[in-house]
Amino acid sequence: MAKWLPEWLRLALKVGLKCAFIGLVILLLVASYYYSKAQKYDLSKVAEEQQQNTLLDHNGAPLLGNDSKESLLITYDQLPQHLVDALIAREDTNFEHHCGVDFKGLIRATLRNAKDMSFTQGASTLTMQLARNTYDIRAKSLNRKFLEIALTLRIESSYSKNEIMAYYLNRIYFGSGCYGIEQASRKYFKKSVTDLTLSESATLVGIIRGPHIFSPLNDLAAAQNQRNQVIDRMLTIGKLTTEQASAVKNSPLVLPQKITLTKKPLEAANPYALKALDRHLNEILAQKDIRAAGLTITSALDLKKLHQCENDIKKLLIEAKQPQLQAACIIIDHKTGAIRALVGGRDYKALQFNIALDGKLDLGDAFTPFIYAAALERGKLPIKGNPSQTGKQLDPAETQRIAKRFGFNSPFNLPEIHYGSGTCSPLELATAFSTIANNGKRPHTFFVEHITKADGSELFKNTAQSTPAIQEGTALETAKLLKYKDGIAYTTAAFSGRSLWSAASKDSLTAVIWVGFQQPAPVPNKNSLLKKMQSLTYHWVASEK
Structure with a gap:
C-alpha cells in the first residue's frame, strides 16, 4: 500500500478490504447454500395445472354432480395483448428485461423494511410470485426471501419469458375460489380468456393484489377502482392512449347475470344453494387468507x-296455477346451525335474488309464536290464538329486544309489534323458530362445515355455536302451544294473505316455507296452499333419517 498515504487511511483501507473480502466469502457461502437448497425443488411444478376445488355435501356427495374436469391451462398465444400489457404495467414493469429479480427494487424495499422494522415492502417480480405460489412459500423472513430468489433464478434460466407469463397466470389466485386466469375469466365474465375486453383484463389484473377484497363478486366498486388504477398504469408506461384509458374508466364494470352451471346435471345442487354456499365460502377464504x-x-x-x-x-307452484307466484324455503339443523337445504325462488334464470336469505317479507301473524315466548319470558299469560291480547300485556320496546335475541334484524313499528309489523327472510324465521325447538338457544347458521387441503390437512372447521335467547322453560312452554303431531309447527297468512308462512320443527331439523308475490298482493286460494305448505314443512323435518 502506498507509503505516502496517511497511517489512518491505510488502516481504514486494510480494514475495509478485509471486511469486503469477508463479506464476499459470506455472500458466496449464502448463495451456495440457497443454490443447493433450491436444487431440491421440482422445477416442473411451475408448469402444472392448479388442482380444482371439490365441493361436497354433508354426506360426501359431489354438489356439482358430473361437473366437467376439462383442463383450464392456457398458453401465452391465447392471451390478449392488453392482458399482458395490463399485468406488466401493474405488477412488474421491467419483466421483459430483468433476470427474474429486480435488484434495484429489492435494495429499495430492503432499506424501507429496515426503516420500518418490518416486512412492509416486497419488490416481488412476476417470476418471484410464481416461485412463491408454486412452492407455497409464505413466511415473511430473510430465509424465505433468499430461497425465493434462488428458485426465481432457476425458473428464469429454465423457461422463456412467455412461458413464465403463462405459468404465472395459470397459477395465481384471483379470489372467489378461482385459481388461474381461465377459471377467473369464466367465473367473473362467463367467457374464455381469449375473448376478454380491455376493461375485463384490467379488472382481473386488479384483483391480484387483494384477491378477496377486490373480487367483483365481493365488492364491485372496489374491483372497478382497481381496474381504473391498472388502466392508469398502462397509460403511464405508454400502453394506452388517453382516449382509450378514458373510455374504459368512464364505463361501469358490469358482470353478466347468468347461471354458473351452463349444463346442470340432474344430481347437482340448485343454483340458489350453490351461490349461497359460494358467498359463505368466500367470506371464510378472506377471513382465513386461504389461497x-x-x-x-x-x-x-x-x-x-x-x-x-x-x-x-x-x-x-304448479298446483297453485299462478305464474308470477314466488316461493322460497330453507331447512336448518337447529342443534348445530348447519343449513341443510335452500331454494331461493321459483326460477333462478328469471330471478337471481335469493329470497330465502335476503328477502324482506311481511311477517304479520307469523310473529305469533314469539309473542307467546315474550309473554312467558316476562311472566305474562300467553293467550293461545290471540296474539293481540297477549301482546298488549307487554312493553313494545321490550318485545322488540326479545325479538332481536331470536334473530329478527329488521325494525318493527313498535306500537303494532304484536301484529308482526316487521319484515324478515325465511332464514331469519327459521333461525327464530329453531330457537324454540333448541331449548331457547339461537343457533349460528352456516353453509361450510370444513375445508381441507389436497394433502388432507385441515384448514377450517365450523363447530356448532349458539347464543342463549330465552330461558329453557320459556322455550318448552312455547313449544307446548305450538305442538303439532310429534313436533311443533305454525302456519299462517300475513296481512290478508300477502305472505304465506309455514314453519315446523322435529328432532334436530327446522323448516320454513314462504309463498307470495314479488310485488305484495293477496295470494289466491291461500287456505289450500297453507295446508300443503304445512304438510311439506312437517314432512321435511319428519323424514330426517
Missing part, C-alpha cells in the same frame, strides 16, 4: 334434502 388450490370443501348442505325441497316447491 391454496385443490381444496375439498365439505358443505352443510344435504343433496337429498335439496332435491326433495326443489321438487316439492316446483309441484306446489
Whole structure:
C-alpha cells in the first residue's frame, strides 16, 4: 500500500478490504447454500395445472354432480395483448428485461423494511410470485426471501419469458375460489380468456393484489377502482392512449347475470344453494387468507334434502296455477346451525335474488309464536290464538329486544309489534323458530362445515355455536302451544294473505316455507296452499333419517 498515504487511511483501507473480502466469502457461502437448497425443488411444478376445488355435501356427495374436469391451462398465444400489457404495467414493469429479480427494487424495499422494522415492502417480480405460489412459500423472513430468489433464478434460466407469463397466470389466485386466469375469466365474465375486453383484463389484473377484497363478486366498486388504477398504469408506461384509458374508466364494470352451471346435471345442487354456499365460502377464504388450490370443501348442505325441497316447491307452484307466484324455503339443523337445504325462488334464470336469505317479507301473524315466548319470558299469560291480547300485556320496546335475541334484524313499528309489523327472510324465521325447538338457544347458521387441503390437512372447521335467547322453560312452554303431531309447527297468512308462512320443527331439523308475490298482493286460494305448505314443512323435518 502506498507509503505516502496517511497511517489512518491505510488502516481504514486494510480494514475495509478485509471486511469486503469477508463479506464476499459470506455472500458466496449464502448463495451456495440457497443454490443447493433450491436444487431440491421440482422445477416442473411451475408448469402444472392448479388442482380444482371439490365441493361436497354433508354426506360426501359431489354438489356439482358430473361437473366437467376439462383442463383450464392456457398458453401465452391465447392471451390478449392488453392482458399482458395490463399485468406488466401493474405488477412488474421491467419483466421483459430483468433476470427474474429486480435488484434495484429489492435494495429499495430492503432499506424501507429496515426503516420500518418490518416486512412492509416486497419488490416481488412476476417470476418471484410464481416461485412463491408454486412452492407455497409464505413466511415473511430473510430465509424465505433468499430461497425465493434462488428458485426465481432457476425458473428464469429454465423457461422463456412467455412461458413464465403463462405459468404465472395459470397459477395465481384471483379470489372467489378461482385459481388461474381461465377459471377467473369464466367465473367473473362467463367467457374464455381469449375473448376478454380491455376493461375485463384490467379488472382481473386488479384483483391480484387483494384477491378477496377486490373480487367483483365481493365488492364491485372496489374491483372497478382497481381496474381504473391498472388502466392508469398502462397509460403511464405508454400502453394506452388517453382516449382509450378514458373510455374504459368512464364505463361501469358490469358482470353478466347468468347461471354458473351452463349444463346442470340432474344430481347437482340448485343454483340458489350453490351461490349461497359460494358467498359463505368466500367470506371464510378472506377471513382465513386461504389461497391454496385443490381444496375439498365439505358443505352443510344435504343433496337429498335439496332435491326433495326443489321438487316439492316446483309441484306446489304448479298446483297453485299462478305464474308470477314466488316461493322460497330453507331447512336448518337447529342443534348445530348447519343449513341443510335452500331454494331461493321459483326460477333462478328469471330471478337471481335469493329470497330465502335476503328477502324482506311481511311477517304479520307469523310473529305469533314469539309473542307467546315474550309473554312467558316476562311472566305474562300467553293467550293461545290471540296474539293481540297477549301482546298488549307487554312493553313494545321490550318485545322488540326479545325479538332481536331470536334473530329478527329488521325494525318493527313498535306500537303494532304484536301484529308482526316487521319484515324478515325465511332464514331469519327459521333461525327464530329453531330457537324454540333448541331449548331457547339461537343457533349460528352456516353453509361450510370444513375445508381441507389436497394433502388432507385441515384448514377450517365450523363447530356448532349458539347464543342463549330465552330461558329453557320459556322455550318448552312455547313449544307446548305450538305442538303439532310429534313436533311443533305454525302456519299462517300475513296481512290478508300477502305472505304465506309455514314453519315446523322435529328432532334436530327446522323448516320454513314462504309463498307470495314479488310485488305484495293477496295470494289466491291461500287456505289450500297453507295446508300443503304445512304438510311439506312437517314432512321435511319428519323424514330426517
